[in-house]
Amino acid sequence: MRTYGQLSFGQGSWTLSGEPQLIIRAKRIFDRAFKGRVGAIALSDTAENARELEWLMNRYPLEMAEPDRLHLLDRARDYDRRLETVARILAEGYEPPAFELAEPLRHYQRVGADLLLESRSLLLADDVGSGKTMTSFGALTDGRTLPALVVTLTHLPIQWQRQLARFAPALRSYIVKTARPYGFNAKRKEREPLDLAKSIEAGAPFPDVVLMSYSKLAGWADYLKGRFRYVIFDECQELRRPRSRRYAAARGVAADADFRIGLSATPIYNYGAEMFHVLDVLSPGELGTFEEFTREWCGAPGGERVLDPAAFGMYLRERGLMLRRTVKELRLEVPEAEPIPHYVEADLEAIEQVQDRAAELARIILAQGAHGFDKLQATQEFDWRLRMATGIAKAPYVADFVRLLHESGEQKIVLYGWHREVYGIWLERLKDLRPVLYTGSESSVQKDRARQAFVDGDADVLIISLRAGAGLDGLQFASRTLVFGELDWSPGVHEQCIGRLKRDGQTRPVLPYYLLSDHGSDPVLAETLGVKGQQIRGIRDPNTPLVEALSQTGADVRKLAEEFLRQRGLDHRADEAAATAIANQLTLDVA
Known part of the structure; x- marks a missing residue:
């Protein structure tokens, strides 16, 4: 029988060499293969590669040692068995075994x-x-x-x-x-x-x-x-x-x-x-x-x-x-959680205190001639300063809204924020509601005590950092109401926060309130999150992309910088020489 090349196995990888038509076809099939080598390609020893090499050999017979052939067939069957197992277990009507647990x-x-x-x-x-x-x-x-x-x-x-x-x-x-x-x-x-x-x-x-x-x-x-x-x-x-x-x-x-x-x-x-x-x-x-x-x-x-x-x-x-399956696909009877945007007042003095520095940073971010490092540093500082100032400006009014919810009958409220200065205002203004903290500063024991106090009734308000509650369970049995007193750039972070209450065991519709201001960072953040139009990314479909942005992008902060300058009647097309001078001064300050 005519053969078109050789296939050999060694040191955990396959080497395929042979006639040009074989190698050309193989490079089309194996996108993952390194294509810079003339007359040969190398592939790692995965079950998938073995199965595809076996398929290739049906069209282009190859010379190979018997031990290598047996190894190839064994790995290819591993691939087939896994696919068959997955198809069988995930097939509609499949009845999985019972597992002997207490529940x-x-x-x-x-x-x-x-x-x-x-x-x-x-x-x-x-x-x-x-x-x-x-x-x-x-x-x-x-x-x-x-x-x-x-x-x-x-x-x-x-x-x-x-x-x-x-x-x-x-x-x-x-x-x-x-x-x-x-x-x-x-x-x-x-x-x-x-x-x-x-x-x-x-x-x-x-x-x-x-x-x-x-x-x-x-x-x-x-x-x-x-x-x-x-x-x-x-x-x-x-x-x-x-x-x-x-x-x-x-x-x-x-x-x-x-x-x-x-x-x-x-x-x-x-x-x-x-x-x-x-x-x-x-x-x-x-x-x-x-x-x-x-x-x-x-x-x-x-x-x-x-x-x-x-x-x-x-x-x-x-x-x-x-x-990967959604709550809807699993047919879980978990009440929906429609976002509820609510606009609150803001103490503009807190934002005005950072106005001059924020304007300088905004110009650096928008300048064409500023160095990449300067822009990165300016982006981080601008985002931090403006979001914290916005949180502080809203904090008293957020606390008032939480109190209003409590007085209207929502006895247990989860309050999400990000900055310690904001937490301090909330703790003082809501102290009669016995608030407890679950943030990045508490130990695991302190966090568990805070969770237990909230669930058992010793605390009516649980203040959680936007990114500190991953994996937290049990809150759904105590509360259905959550308030975003501060916002995150990532819709996925908000979905995780809502998921602390909107999960198996929740019997009532979850009420996620997004407290927004017309000032500071909120307008751009709200637009990014889709909250402004009373919409937010819902439950992910299994066919949607897996990647979730965790942090803000340069485009996000650039938009925030433009909006900040626009609100103050300042020219967002910053003079390049002036912006570069500011950036140089920033570099000197750091040095």
């Missing part, structure tokens, strides 16, 4: 747990409030998954332990207390650094489930590696930075586990290429190398933005690497 899982949660156990790795990106934590608990009933490790945000281990006690009371759980390793059976005064392996060999009881924060993972990496069969990465967007110590630790711990799951309704912020790093921890090697991934999905090696996020999302779902 039964819903059908869709059982589907997710079954898919994880069958495929052994999964990114679960179901909508906020759909019970992703419960889905991960389902796998804990399978003896193959114990002991298990849960890695979550700093303020959430206590909540996870509470949920474990509710759904799986027979499992022994333990929260890691410090960043330095110690024996899990040690008392507080005995927590000296020691080799965990020796502690286990000495007969120390090992918990069924260990809970720890991402911030502690790096310090424990060497001691925990190889100890867990199942790893749960809660809020797994924390894995998006590959050069961090926590990422290296997560990879090491996950690599030796038999089962891995990542939980996040918004797994990626800012750059789609970050998805590779998250999935390379959960499903190592499934997307090939980073160069292959970015060449195929980002248009160039090392690219940062996925060119077609919707297509990439569909690819992940069909491969079973990600399961």
